[in-house]
Amino acid sequence: MRFLSILGILAGATVIILGLWSRARFWRREARRLPSEDEATLDMADRLWKSDPATAQRILSDHFEKDGEREDAERADLRAQARTSRAAAEELRRRLLEDLEVWGTLLKDSRKKAQKAGGDGQATANLEQWEREARLELAEVDDLIRTLAH
DSSP, X not given: OHHHHHHHHHHHHHHHHXXXXXXXXXXXXXXXXXXXXXXXXXXXXXXXXXXXXXXXXHHHHHHHHHHHHHHHHHHHHHHHHHTTOHHHHHHHHHHHHHHHHHHHHHHHHHHXXXXXXXXXXXXXXXXXXXXXXXXXXXXXXXXXXXXXXX
8 A cells, every 4th residue: 555655656746747847848839938947957858858768857856846846935925915916816827827728738648648558547637636726726816806906
């Protein structure tokens, strides 16, 4: 049983890392400008991905873990400010919509891989949960924006 818990944690961590990587690649496709540090990290991971995926994943994990902590802090500030600031609420809304776009892409890929591999679907279940949470928060933020508009 403990082995299954460890596997679940590892699967969740992998999904998060791949999610961050997918988000960054999405930004690239959409011609949005990524910070040069993110670009350099993605370039390095892209070069290594086929020959040494474990190292590529570690590079991405190390880099985006720091980025994730910064993003979490910014979102916490936005959540606090959104109660009284429409601009903060709208920025939080923009970020949640971006999350939903990324989660949707990852869910599509995860479902395809789960069907092919016949896996337990834990990664897909995690993504579905995160998507539900983002949708709920988006609904709350939309309510806040309507309230602040009056």
